[in-house]
Amino acid sequence: MKLNFHLTILATVALLTPIWLTSVVNAEIEISQLELIVQKTRFRTPDMRETSGRTTPGGTRGSFLSPENTPTALIPETNIGLTLAEYPTFFVYLPAMVGKTGEFWLVTEDGNVIYETKFTLVERNGIISVNLPDDGSIPPLKVGQKYEWGMAIVLDPNDRISDSLASGWVQRIEASPSLSQELQNTTPDNHPKIYAEAGIWHETLDSLAKLRQSNPNNSTFITQWQDILESVGLEAVADAPLLGDTNQLTQPPQKSGGSLRAPDTRESPLVPPPSAPTPRSNMRVPDMTPIPIPKGGGTR
Template identity: 45%
Template sequence: MKWIKPSIYFATFSLLSALTAQVQAQSYHPHKTWQISQAFNPPQRGKPPASAGGSTRGGSCLTGKKLIPLIPPDNLGLTFAEHPTFFWYVPPSQVKTAKFLLQAEDQNVFYETSFTLPDQPGIISFKLPDSTPALAVGKTYHWYLTMVCDTQDSSENLTVDGWVERTQPESSLSEALAKANLYKLPTIYAKAGIWHEALTSLVQLRQTEPNNIKARLDWRQFFKSVGLSAIASEPLIDCCTSRNSTPN
């Protein structure tokens, strides 16, 4: 039997201990308990009309990557918020203006605005302003985001769409949310199938601690669970502020 020299043993042990401590230091926060890997749990709900959701029209002004809405596979995102936040991936483009339209169930315009797109590609967001009417509980709204490629010929413009529905949490879920910190919120929302708040809370966590390994892993797992792995590495871009708006 060949003996290992004590000096080599202790050097190896010290190296392993240092590496372990480094990983723990990057992922551990005192008094903050992480949940299981992040994955979105689609709610058992009726699907939106067959004509809706994630469809793309026009867009001859774009080459390469696509404009991608960050929505669940069934194209319907649930929210508890009166004024939810919407997210999209915007590809490299010379287009400077986007239009956002929100329609009520009767197809009347609920809200309409335009905003300036960032110069660099990445994931952008737009929050429905607090000054607009609140989304009604139990109502489904159809939204459209259009990149204005040609101000004269709208057929050249690129449009994606989806649906949003406001719902209310059960008492047990409300209690859990009230007690949760930023580290627990994404998991609670994702398990409950509340898309808009699950994604919004994950974005807030990424922005608060951009170098946190666990936050990055949960972010990737969340995107993978809804088929959006291709854009999980894209940067979060500070955007967008409404130029003008037309509330209902």
């Protein structure tokens, strides 16, 4: 009888042990996920600012687009983002405007064009990325130098003053030895948080966007993306889908290098006086060929 009793106890323990272990593992996972929710990933914005860029609520000057129909440059509220890359990636929210043309440009502080490209908007609104070509066709960004970049939606090719515009600034810096070491000692899924804490904007978004694209159903990466954008005042587009880069859209031949005729600020009524910085929003740019390059103005 005692033997049967002991055997019964052992059999019961053997049956319950997997269930108990499963419960413990599930509890640990729930605790880990709860910690991620409580400890939001926030971007530590560097102490630097540009007076123009990003986006404004209310649309563009001279057009009657609602806020959800205007482009938004994904940059911090300071209107400038840092990068470590010679050829960084830029992110922009675009509304759904089938058949309309989008135009991207990158210029130096004195207005020399580094890169420009065109593409056709698609039927879905969302966030697109623009990758600078690293094939030697354009020069790399110089350390310590600021560049202005922008995105325009061409509403009427015959009336370029109606363009809906978003723009921002980028500056390349060198990684500190401690940052480089930290990145080398961690896995890629931890890189977005490291970049965010270091104030490196473009690598924060680029590394997190790649993680989201390779793991589309990972709720942790989705939450991190939303937390990052909300921490810099971009909650309006934090839930927008990622549409990929411009090469995945219908794209006509692109051009790079050269120089474009920038708008004459002495004649343009759209350029505000020095005491009134350009609002963080879309603004119209004067007609020019081939792509309008705003001078010190624009929107995020």
